[in-house]
Amino acid sequence: MKKHKIAVGLALAAWMTAGISGTALAAGGWVQTDGNWKYTDSQGNYVTNRWEQSGGKYYYLGSDGNMVTNAWVDDLYYVGADGVMVTNSWLKMNTAADGKEVGWYYLTSSGKMKTDGWETINGREYAFDSDGRMRHGWYFDDEDIYYLGGEDDGAMKTGWRCLAYDEDDKPDDGDVSEQYSQAGDDARWFYFQTNGKAVHAEDGTYKRTTIDNKKYYFDEDGVMASGWVAAEDETESGDTTGISKFIYLGTENEGNMYQSTWVYLDEHPWTGDDEDEIEEGDDEDCPDEGESAWYYLENDGTPAYLPSTADSMSDATTKVGSNSYFFNEYGVMRTGLIKISVGDENLVGYFGEDSPYDSSPDSYMRTGRQTIYDDAGDRYTFYFSTSGSSKGAGYSGERDDYLYYEGCLVEAEDGQDYEAFIIDGKAYLVNESGRVQTSSKAYRCDGDYMYRISGGKLYYTDDDGEAEDEVTEGSALPEVVYHEEYDL
Known part of the structure; x- marks a missing residue:
């Protein structure tokens, strides 16, 4: 932004002086009296309270007939030190005067001060209040949110901006926020569209938008959401905890929705800002904050979980790549020998020995004949189906001349033959x-x-x-x- 410079117009003064003569005075023109410039009409009368054009420029003669300098005229125009109407220029008021507050003002091509609206100046967009003062900082226009930079900036901002933000002390109209390169305790990310409007939701909800082929969510204040967020209003059929409302949006400097991917996290849906949206279970089902666990985020961003409607091992597990995995009703991946009771039927599956909290557990669903140690340390032989909807489920009946019950090999007691x-x-x-x-x-x-x-x-x-x-x-x-x- 270029300030309007106020300076004495020596060239104008010389031009005016050179133009004065008795004939000129009689015909109307500029005269200097007691160091003040005046303008006479064709009758030789001093012009007052009006604009006069001279040399292609406009000047204003006050009520005393003197040419006005360095002042506002009719609260809408400004004349500089040389008396010329200022046009296409910025003007900064460093002190309040002539009914104008401290700040920046813009005089358009007609010389009229821009008021109450937007103006494109040198390819950038600026907003002005009803008094003509350039807006800066945060600008809340009904339901729309803009950010206009510092007091000496004012240009409408677009794209990503990381700005100082305190949830307990939200900015007001005109507040200027420090800009950061990374979000943290004192800063958050916002996204301003090409029209300058921040993407934001209605009260108490989230607004989803796609930016550079990634999906982001923003709250009602325009703050980019991160971590676990309850983005959906309703749960899916078969969800008994509320986990299907949730998506994961990465760290506070990522914000994009994770899809079709594994995440190993020490933050969980029941420990975040939207914890009231999920029914927390016991410690075995729901790890504490700081305790890491594995989740798999489906293509729609929601975690894989055990639905209450599952009636087969295929329904109870989630296939990722060429393997299937088990997640409990809270979306947490589990390992070991697991039994799922569905009515009168039991589905038994085995998902490796490693702890589910390991950073790289051997946790995929096993099939075929397996040697397994249960939680009591006893050794068993199991057989799990290898195909169909029952793939991975413990087999009951005769298989390859051996008898199994819910996958476990059935043997006569030692000494009984x-x-x-x-x-x-x-x-x-x-x-x-x-x-x-x-x-x-x-x-x-x-x-x-x-x-x-x-x-x-x-x-x-x-x-x-x-x-x-x-x-x-x-x-x-x-x-x-x-x-x-x-x-x-």
Whole structure:
């Protein structure tokens, strides 16, 4: 911005003096009296209270007939030290005078002071109040928010701006905020569109906008949101905690919505500003602030989570790349041997031994035959389905000549030789290694006849090994200590 310079117009004075003569006076023109310039009309009368054009410039003659200098005329025009009407120029009032407050004013091409609105000056946009003073700092125009720089700047700002901001002491109209290169405790990011208007939401909500192909959210004050934000008003079907309202927007200097990506965070939805939007669970479900956990953010930005509507392992897990992972109802990735109860059915899955809080856990869903140690330290063999919607779920029934129940290998007790078990209403006879017996014959347990297979059915026997009653009840199925259990 270039200040209007006030200086004595020596060239004008010389021109005026050279033009004075008796003839000129009679015909009307400039005269100097007691050091003051006056203008006479064709009758020789002094002109008062009006503008006169001379040499292509305008001058104002006051009520005493003297040419006015360094003053406002009619509160809308300004004449400089040479008396010439100022046009296309900035004027700064360093002290209040002539009804004008301290500040910058702009005189347009007509000489008239710009008031109450916007003006394009040298390719930049400026706003002026009803008194003609250039606005600066924050400008709140009804629902629109602008930032206009410092007192000697005033140009409308566009694009990203990191400005001083205190949530407990928000700026008022005209306040100037210090500009920063990074957000922090005392500064926040704002985005001003090409029309100068800050992107902002209605009260209590968030406004989403795409900038350079990234999605950002802004609150009602125009502050760029960061971290965990409850951006959605309603939860998804199957969400029992409120986690589907949330998205993650990175650090206070990022702000863009994370999509289709893993994040390892020590901040959580229930520890942030929108904690009231989620129903916090116990410590096992919901890590404390400062304790890191893994989340996977889906394509729409919401965390993957366990829906209450899941009725298969496919529904209960989330596929990322070529592997599937388990997340609890709060979106936190979990590991270990997990049981999910769906009505009368149990879905058992195994997601690695590492702690879910490790920075790089081995946590993908396992399939096929696996050796697993439960939370009590006992060693088990499991089999998990390898295809279909039940992929990764513990298998129940006979598989490759071995018997499994909810994935766990079913074996006869040591020293018993054989035991009968009932799974899904069918009787099976297995040995101590879990192998299913199918040969039609009598089977001894600890030296005595106990069972006979005949016609594909399993019977108890008499002392001679002859079939008696069909087996309808079996031994207790294996009990496993799961790392976590969920009821849907």
